[in-house]
Amino acid sequence: MSTEYQVFSESLADVGVDTRRVAPEDADSAIEELRAGDTVAVPFERDDLTVPDAVTTDPTPAELRAARTGVTPAAFAVADYGSVVLPSTPAGSELVSLFVDRHVAVVDGHDIVPDMERAFDRFGQDAGSAIIATGPSATADMGALVTGAHGPSEVRVIVVED
Amino acid sequence: MAREGDAVRTNTEGFNRGRYESVADLEASEALKDEARAIKEDAIERLPELVDQLTEAVESNGGTVYVADDADDANEYIRSVVGDRNADRVVKSKSMTSEEIEINEAIEADGVEVVETDLGEWVLQVADEAPSHIVAPAIHKSREAIAELFNERFDPEKPLETAEELTHFARETLGEKMIDAEVGLTGANFITADTGTMALVTSEGNARKTVGGTDTQITVAGVEKIIPTVADLQPFVELIGRAGTGQDITSYVSLLTPPVETPVVDFEDDTTPLSEFDSDREFHLVLIDNGRIAMRDDEQLRETLYCIRCSACSNSCANFQSVGGHAFGGKTYSGGIATGWEAGIEGLDVAAEFNDLCTGCSRCVNACPVGIDIPWINTVVRDRINREDESPDWLVDGLTPDVEAGGVPHQKRFFGNFEAVAKFGSATAPLSNWLADTGVSRWFMGRLLDIDPRRELPTFERETLVEWFEDRDSTVTDPRRRAVLYPDLYTNYIQVERGKAAVEVLEALGVDVVVPPVSSSGRAPLSQGMVTTATDHAERVARTLTPYVEDGRDVVVIEPSDYAMFQREYEKLLDGSGTPLAEHSYEALQYVYGLLENGGDPSVLSAVNGDEVAYHSHCQQRTLGLEAHTVAVLEQCGYHVSTSDVECCGMAGSFGYKSDYYELSMDVGDQLRDQLLADGVRERPVVASGTSCLEQIDALLERQPRHPIELLAG
Numbered sequence: 001m002s003t004e005y006q007v008f009s010e011s012l013a014d015v016g017v018d019t020r021r022v023a024p025e026d027a028d029s030a031i032e033e034l035r036a037g038d039t040v041a042v043p044f045e046r047d048d049l050t051v052p053d054a055v056t057t058d059p060t061p062a063e064l065r066a067a068r069t070g071v072t073p074a075a076f077a078v079a080d081y082g083s084v085v086l087p088s089t090p091a092g093s094e095l096v097s098l099f100v101d102r103h104v105a106v107v108d109g110h111d112i113v114p115d116m117e118r119a120f121d122r123f124g125q126d127a128g129s130a131i132i133a134t135g136p137s138a139t140a141d142m143g144a145l146v147t148g149a150h151g152p153s154e155v156r157v158i159v160v161e162d
Numbered sequence: 163m164a165r166e167g168d169a170v171r172t173n174t175e176g177f178n179r180g181r182y183e184s185v186a187d188l189e190a191s192e193a194l195k196d197e198a199r200a201i202k203e204d205a206i207e208r209l210p211e212l213v214d215q216l217t218e219a220v221e222s223n224g225g226t227v228y229v230a231d232d233a234d235d236a237n238e239y240i241r242s243v244v245g246d247r248n249a250d251r252v253v254k255s256k257s258m259t260s261e262e263i264e265i266n267e268a269i270e271a272d273g274v275e276v277v278e279t280d281l282g283e284w285v286l287q288v289a290d291e292a293p294s295h296i297v298a299p300a301i302h303k304s305r306e307a308i309a310e311l312f313n314e315r316f317d318p319e320k321p322l323e324t325a326e327e328l329t330h331f332a333r334e335t336l337g338e339k340m341i342d343a344e345v346g347l348t349g350a351n352f353i354t355a356d357t358g359t360m361a362l363v364t365s366e367g368n369a370r371k372t373v374g375g376t377d378t379q380i381t382v383a384g385v386e387k388i389i390p391t392v393a394d395l396q397p398f399v400e401l402i403g404r405a406g407t408g409q410d411i412t413s414y415v416s417l418l419t420p421p422v423e424t425p426v427v428d429f430e431d432d433t434t435p436l437s438e439f440d441s442d443r444e445f446h447l448v449l450i451d452n453g454r455i456a457m458r459d460d461e462q463l464r465e466t467l468y469c470i471r472c473s474a475c476s477n478s479c480a481n482f483q484s485v486g487g488h489a490f491g492g493k494t495y496s497g498g499i500a501t502g503w504e505a506g507i508e509g510l511d512v513a514a515e516f517n518d519l520c521t522g523c524s525r526c527v528n529a530c531p532v533g534i535d536i537p538w539i540n541t542v543v544r545d546r547i548n549r550e551d552e553s554p555d556w557l558v559d560g561l562t563p564d565v566e567a568g569g570v571p572h573q574k575r576f577f578g579n580f581e582a583v584a585k586f587g588s589a590t591a592p593l594s595n596w597l598a599d600t601g602v603s604r605w606f607m608g609r610l611l612d613i614d615p616r617r618e619l620p621t622f623e624r625e626t627l628v629e630w631f632e633d634r635d636s637t638v639t640d641p642r643r644r645a646v647l648y649p650d651l652y653t654n655y656i657q658v659e660r661g662k663a664a665v666e667v668l669e670a671l672g673v674d675v676v677v678p679p680v681s682s683s684g685r686a687p688l689s690q691g692m693v694t695t696a697t698d699h700a701e702r703v704a705r706t707l708t709p710y711v712e713d714g715r716d717v718v719v720i721e722p723s724d725y726a727m728f729q730r731e732y733e734k735l736l737d738g739s740g741t742p743l744a745e746h747s748y749e750a751l752q753y754v755y756g757l758l759e760n761g762g763d764p765s766v767l768s769a770v771n772g773d774e775v776a777y778h779s780h781c782q783q784r785t786l787g788l789e790a791h792t793v794a795v796l797e798q799c800g801y802h803v804s805t806s807d808v809e810c811c812g813m814a815g816s817f818g819y820k821s822d823y824y825e826l827s828m829d830v831g832d833q834l835r836d837q838l839l840a841d842g843v844r845e846r847p848v849v850a851s852g853t854s855c856l857e858q859i860d861a862l863l864e865r866q867p868r869h870p871i872e873l874l875a876g
Binding site: 058 | 169173279280281282285298300303304305306308324325326328329330332333336337354356357359365366367368370371374391392393395396399400407410411412413414415416417418419420422423424425427428429430431432433434435436437439441
């Protein structure tokens with residue numbers, strides 16, 4: 001097991017995120033296990049990853065709003081913070097990861113960088129738009145800490161290892 | 163002074179505790195702070211060049227940059243963008259800069275709806291109130307107050323009660339607003355000149371929806387938000403959440419290089435897949451000057467521009483914890499650094515409304531992730547405020563021993579010249595002490611000087627420490643070290659016993675001690691904003707003490723606030739020539755600690771066997787990292803020591819004597835009192851290092867506190 005994965009999964013546990021580490025062919029069963037309710041997804045770039053039949057890939061906006069779970073690939077992850085870096089893509093990855101109550105992020109095991117310095121090296125290569133997302137959406141503005149403010153209240157991460 | 167209830171204290175203390183823990187977890191935090199500071203210094207130095215570079219980057223990405231001279235200029239531009247888009251609604255994510263320019267009112271004047279989507283900001287929009295904290299704007303609102311507000315305003319079917327219910331209600335209501343708004347307006351925490359990338363540090367996800375759910379993004383940001391490169395974002399991203407709310411990182415850090423590629427969708431559409439929508443977006447970056455370029459040219463206010471608006475200076479401030487940001491703030495900004503912002507953006511008159519709430523305790527100095535000397539900015543602005551009033555002062559001008567030009571209020575002059583008061587009081591003691599306590603004197607002090615009648619006045623000793631020392635012979639024949647014990651104002655005239663104890667302890671440890679007459683440090687005038695007078699004191703102290711230092715003597719200082727002057731402010735007051743004094747001076751217990759560490763014999767000190775004692779260190783002493791030395795020495799002498807962890811005792815020099823602040827001072831003091839009256843501490847004798855702390859504890863408790871050095875003397 002890589003050190004990065006070990007650190008990453010511990011950091012995720014600290015922010016209340018459940019992690020699965022699977023081979024590519026098992027990604028779909030991991031998604032099946034981690035999703036809840038109507039589920040939508042954006043297409044994966046890797047063609048060896050599939051989603052369960054019940055998952056709607058490339059949904060309409062109405063389908064997105066009706067969904068409870070959204071599945072999107074993460075560009076990379078930051079081990080010591082438990083962060084996934086979610087790119088803003090023309091396929092609408094940002095919307096699918098945001099307008100749902102549960103977000104399932106899928107990241108390649110090779111794409112876990114150890115720390116923030118490496119994360120910015122990586123981001124800076126093409127400096128597009130991405131969200132460093134760490135745990136669920138949260139607010140303390142209503143007098144106590146509540147998860148699920150405007151974004152997902154639950155996050156799950158699947159690490160795909162070849 | 164108006165307080166806003168317990169919500170402010172509970173929340174700021176929570177953030178502050180979180181900061182201590184989260185920063186401690188980050189191994190390289192000090193190195194990252196240095197890096198962040200260096201990036202800001204460089205960025206502000208090269209600001210005009212970076213504005214040009216950023217403009218080029220944004221334009222080549224397909225966006226537009228508008229540099230606004232002031233609020234009106236910015237608002238006019240933003241209104242034109244909203245008008246050209248023909249928008250019915252603008253949704254906003256949280257932005258203090260947008261509060262500064264009052265954009266909501268400007269947009270609404272054109273008949274366009276503006277919706278705040280940060281939950282705290284939305285609460286305030288519904289309540290028609292202003293933010294009281296730069297990060298958690300509705301921090302003064304309790305859950306109960308928000309529930310009452312929502313239930314009254316929205317009349318939901320089932321009354322809202324819990325934080326979950328309130329959050330859910332807000333999410334649903336605002337979610338609907340966001341998906342059919344045309345324009346999304348954001349602030350920015352940082353913008354990189356090389357690529358035009360902005361970082362938005364958030365937790366709720368509303369900034370993401372504000373950008374992703376609309377087709378026109380407007381971002382307003384002060385010009386000081388520009389940093390050179392994307393790589394420069396790293397230290398700030400690691401520091402800002404820790405310093406502010408005590409989170410290692412917030413839920414979302416949006417790194418946007420707009421226009422973003424997310425498709426612009428019609429959220430009602432149930433036939434077109436997301437990927438088939440185009441992402442035709444407009445992006446307008448509005449950079450705001452509004453006084454910032456002038457601040458950059460102002461040697462003293464320039465440091466304010468390094469501020470990353472994290473709120474650490476608010477959360478770590480004992481006074482802020484008590485009164486909140488409506489009282490401790492100006493038109494837009496709040497907390498310690500707000501004095502710099504408001505003085506630069508609005509003017510001295512606005513800064514003057516709250517500047518006196520900074521007592522110079524310095525607890526924000528280490529908390530600030532970019533190392534801004536916030537107390538110094540407050541002092542400089544206080545000095546400028548003092549000078550604003552140039553009216554002739556028939557009563558005090560020419561009669562006072564200071565060198566101020568005029569305009570300094572009577573009360574500030576009195577406290578600033580406390581050395582003269584103490585000299586006179588001591589020379590005429592005990593008569594002066596009796597007279598000071600008469601009704602006529604107290605009436606005079608109350609009316610002319612606004613000294614609160616509920617405060618006990620210090621009692622002057624007839625024989626000063628210097629006079630006492632003159633009449634005795636050194637007990638040391640073969641000294642291990644040689645030192646000059648600095649007779650600070652309070653030790654020399656008021657708390658003479660602790661001075662005698664210090665001489666005894668040092669001599670017992672084999673130190674040859676001298677106690678020459680020396681000017682007071684300048685702390686008293688400095689805290690009144692009388693910088694010229696403080697400089698005059700500093701010069702005299704340096705002139706007197708430097709020959710002793712050159713002769714190989716160490717300088718030992720009992721009063722922590724004076725020791726802090728030598729370490730921190732003399733460098734500024736004496737243009738760097740204060741440094742030799744800084745290098746060769748020691749706080750009294752720090753010095754004892756050093757003597758013991760280097761072979762000093764602890765058995766010469768008065769020792770106990772496991773006696774319990776409660777110790778309250780001094781704010782400025784803790785900032786300099788010297789609380790531990792006192793604890794270690796007391797433990798070595800057999801004490802079990804419990805320590806307080808409040809940021810400040812609340813007295814803070816003259817602050818607690820002033821009528822306007824007496825109640826606030828006691829409210830802050832109550833936190834310390836609660837700790838000193840806690841189970842297991844209640845019975846312990848109390849020791850404290852600072853004069854003010856000793857006076858405050860004396861007022862708070864039945865037990866009379868002493869200086870720790872007095873425990874060590876025989």
